[in-house]
Amino acid sequence: MSQTSRFTRARQLTSTVLPGRRLDDYADQVTGRLRRIAAARGTGMLPFSGRSDGSIYFRDGKVAFAESTRTPGPAPHDPRAPDQPPLNKIIAILAIAEPTIDAALELLSVQSRFAKFRPSKIPDTGPVSDISLDALLAEVARRQRMLGQLSSVLSADTALARNPHIRPDTIRVSAVQWALLIRVRHGSTPRDLAWDLGRGVFGTTIEAYRLLARQLLSVAGPRPDGPGPGLAAMSFVRAVSVEKGETVPIINASAAPGCAD
Amino acid sequence: MILDEAEALLDPVSDIEGFMLACLVDASTGMIVASRKDQDDISLPTAAAGAADIANVLSQLTGELPVDGLEDVMVTFRRQLYVMRLVSPEPQILLLVILDRDRANLAMARRAIRTFCASFAA
Numbered sequence: 383m384s385q386t387s388r389f390t391r392a393r394q395l396t397s398t399v400l401p402g403r404r405l406d407d408y409a410d411q412v413t414g415r416l417r418r419i420a421a422a423r424g425t426g427m428l429p430f431s432g433r434s435d436g437s438i439y440f441r442d443g444k445v446a447f448a449e450s451t452r453t454p455g456p457a458p459h460d461p462r463a464p465d466q467p468p469l470n471k472i473i474a475i476l477a478i479a480e481p482t483i484d485a486a487l488e489l490l491s492v493q494s495r496f497a498k499f500r501p502s503k504i505p506d507t508g509p510v511s512d513i514s515l516d517a518l519l520a521e522v523a524r525r526q527r528m529l530g531q532l533s534s535v536l537s538a539d540t541a542l543a544r545n546p547h548i549r550p551d552t553i554r555v556s557a558v559q560w561a562l563l564i565r566v567r568h569g570s571t572p573r574d575l576a577w578d579l580g581r582g583v584f585g586t587t588i589e590a591y592r593l594l595a596r597q598l599l600s601v602a603g604p605r606p607d608g609p610g611p612g613l614a615a616m617s618f619v620r621a622v623s624v625e626k627g628e629t630v631p632i633i634n635a636s637a638a639p640g641c642a643d
Numbered sequence: 644m645i646l647d648e649a650e651a652l653l654d655p656v657s658d659i660e661g662f663m664l665a666c667l668v669d670a671s672t673g674m675i676v677a678s679r680k681d682q683d684d685i686s687l688p689t690a691a692a693g694a695a696d697i698a699n700v701l702s703q704l705t706g707e708l709p710v711d712g713l714e715d716v717m718v719t720f721r722r723q724l725y726v727m728r729l730v731s732p733e734p735q736i737l738l739l740v741i742l743d744r745d746r747a748n749l750a751m752a753r754r755a756i757r758t759f760c761a762s763f764a765a
Contacts, residue, residue: 468652469731469764472676476669476734483674521674524688528673554706557733558671585672592699596706616699618673618692 408493413519419443419499420515427502432494436485439504444512446504447478450485452492453583454576478510484582487522491529525584527621535594538576538587541569541602548598555598562589569602591616653679655759656740661747663723666691670698670735685741694727694739715753724749730760738763 416438419428423443430436436450449455456478466474529537536542544566555563558581565578576586593599595616656665657679664685666678673695678687701713718725724742726749729735738760742752 467763467765469736471652472667472736473731473734476676480669480672480674524673556702556735558735582672588671592703596703618695618699619689621673622686622688622692 409490412490412496415496415499416515416519424499425504426500427504428499429497430489430494431497432492434488434492434494436489436494437502438486438489439502440499441504441512444514445482445486445518446512447507448482448485448489449505450488452488452573453484454481454580455485456481457580474508475510478507479513480582480585482507482510482513483518483521483525484584486518487525487584490519490522491526524621528616528618529584529587531616531621532587532591536572536587536591536601538573538583539571541571542566542590542594542599543568543602545598545600553598555593555596559589559593559598562586563593563598566599588616652677655762656738656756657681659740659742659747659752659755661724661743661745661752662740663743664690664739664741666694666739667730668695668698668737668739670695670729670737676736690725690739690741694725694737697727698729698735698737715756717749717753719744719749724752726752726756728756728760730763 415428419440420443424440425442427437427439430438430450434450434452436448436452438445439447544563548563558579561579562575565575572587572590573583575590576583579586590599594601653665653667656662663682664678664680664687666680666687667676668674668691669676673692675687675691678691680687697716697718701716705711705713713729715726715728717727722744724744724747726740726742728738730738738756740752740756742749
């Protein structure tokens with residue numbers, strides 16, 4: 383490698399954490415690196431540091447696990463009997479897959495430095511099979527589009543306040559929404575609440591939006607993108623690209639023991 | 644990334660007369676958890692996202708109106724039937740089944756889906 387190209391590479395790496403750098407450039411760099419690891423069927427981990435510390439673990443080119451210091455990790459999983467009902471298998475799979483996707487969303491969305499891919503022990507992921515990189519990237523992109531829809535109203539780090547006029551006997555919310563409502567203190571953010579509840583930051587942000595839409599919560603400070611025209615309409619359909627050939631993100635339930643019964 | 648073993652989870656639903664597509668969706672995040680389809684002309688991500696949006700609207704509705712215990716949602720198009728049913732309230736897992744209207748019997752299909760959902764959690 384020539385002297386010039388070494389400097390160029392160093393500039394590329396350091397520039398990922400420089401202020402003013404476009405997020406698209408970071409996303410292109412990091413996905414390029416991930417695709418090279420997947421193509422080489424690598425096993426090990428890619429560490430990230432900077433605004434979001436964490437790692438993405440690969441096994442034979444597929445994503446086995448991801449963790450970030452800004453998202454809650456999986457709860458200790460409970461090894462169950464192999465003949466458990468399908469719903470319990472789904473729950474066990476989501477208990478690992480959701481924190482992995484949540485962490486990957488954070489690591490791929492917040493500009494950080496990624497270091498050298500290195501051999502590493504892969505954390506125990508129980509019944510969850512590894513996720514193809516294309517499926518992970520498609521799911522991350524879908525979630526980024528969802529968060530983009532909500533960005534004029536709230537983000538994972540928007541301070542929230544509970545409506546002081548709520549009468550508990552008059553509102554009807556889901557169990558998760560109730561758990562979220564009773565934990566909101568003035569200034570709590572969806573990320574704080576996610577840690578409190580041990581749930582994903584993305585899912586908690588979506589639930590917080592639903593409570594905002596019902597005026598059970600309000601934004602405590604200035605809105606993330608300044609005062610907006612009101613609540614943006616959230617739509618899962620709008621977040622889905624219908625381009626032909628896009629990989630469909632699916633979590634494989636196949637690795638759960640006995641699921642092929 | 645649809646594998647044979649993942650599809651197996653939805654085998655009982657695919658036996659319904661007129662079956663075209665089925666998927667399990669995490670309604671709180673909109674993520675597809677498992678899927679199975681016999682037709683390529685239906686966009687799975689769009690159908691699943693639509694089901695999650697409908698679940699979202701209905702959960703708002705149940706919060707504001709004196710209704711309780713949502714069972715299922717049926718949408719009839721000229722050539723297709725969409726049947727959605729909540730498999731689990733937490734995590735909020737939704738089953739979407741799309742059927743060919745010319746071949747399906749809605750009452751029988753609804754009964755089969757109800758039985759499947761009951762066995763899913765048992």
